[in-house]
Amino acid sequence: MEEKVAIIEALIFASEAPLTVERVAEILPDTEKKGIVSLLEGLTREYEERGGGICLREVAGGFQFRTRTDLAPWLRKLKAGRPAMLSPAAMETLAMVAYRQPLVKSEIDRIRGVDASGALKGLLEKKLVRIVGRKDVPGKPIIYGTTRKFLEVFNLKDLSELPTLRELRDLQGQQE
Amino acid sequence: MSYEIKLDVFEGPLDLLLYLIRKNEIDIYNIPIALITEQYFSYLEMMRSLNLDLAGEYLVLASTLIHIKSKLLLPPAEGEGEEEEGEDPRAELVQQLLEYQAFKEAALRLDDRPLLERDVFKRGAPVEEPTTAEETDDALVEVDVFELVTAFRRIIAGLDLKEDLQIDAEKMSLTDRINEIMERLTEEGQITFADLLGDRTDRRRIIYTFLAILELMKLRMVRAYQSGSFGAIRLFPAVEG
Known part of the structure; x- marks a missing residue:
């Protein structure tokens, strides 16, 4: 294995958050970003071909080692406690924030026909949603958006990787 | 002290309405308001008799339904702008239902993804230490x-x-x-x-x-x-x- 690949592998292993190409470039200044990207791609393939329990995934703008999806039943046993699942109300609210961000609470209330305060508070606590700012209209309502943690938890490279929904696109088209 | 039970069967009034539409196999663009209103009210009645916490939002939609129903009963206004002729009083509600349905679908699709700490796992999280x-x-x-x-x-x-x-x-x-x-x-x-x-x-x-x-x-x-x-x-x- 090329020394640089070994270094990158070690960096990803030791990094708590998904490791970005930029960060690697800071650590390996003599390597071009392009080169780093192709090394990362090679490493990803290597893990894939090996067919082991770990794979290298690009999430939240960086690279992270993750367990293979089909091994989940065993890992859940290891983790004992039930995973913190989101309620349907929280999922609906999160979906609205993700697809319509930046948006204000009244918009969520309107779409769901229910007050979203509780769901939003839970999402803020879980750090899946964050406050982006305040809208410049009377009352200065808070504007919400999703966090990097949202991308990490939902296994997304970036927001553009959100599954496109025909229904949502149709609605968008009507609004414009 | 009375006990209040919150039943999370429906995520709100729109959810209940969508459920009724699906149950009756109704075309969402052509909702028989009389039928749906009647069923909606009997659900509210049932929830009330079960002493379920009946949130105000359910009543808001109930009044919207009645309002639409009454509009449908009225003969179309005469002489007032031709362009209003085609306006269906249900249009706004249908739009809202479609939008809500789309996001409900979006939520399901998000939930289908391999979620961290549910389907995929990263290396054991460190014990959080103060800075x-x-x-x-x-x-x-x-x-x-x-x-x-x-x-x-x-x-x-x-x-x-x-x-x-x-x-x-x-x-x-x-x-x-x-x-x-x-x-x-x-x-x-x-x-x-x-x-x-x-x-x-x-x-x-x-x-x-x-x-x-x-x-x-x-x-x-x-x-x-x-x-x-x-x-x-x-x-x-x-x-x-």
């Missing part, structure tokens, strides 16, 4: 609003009460103050209550600062900690940037 900066301090205790109010009182009490009547040229808004605090927090990582006030202790500034902190705590953007009773209150950012 090294305040290790010298005694154990920090998270403070609540009451301790903050006490601190606020202490500062106000220490003020020179002889207040100048002033017309303040400098306009301060709560939003500005909130933004200022968040900015300093992101720069400095932590900040004490006293730091925030600085030496400019006019009443207006103190009050705005205090309100800003309360707002930020409410929004869970900052956390306040105190090292022992009467220790300095420190603020830390709580939400990632």
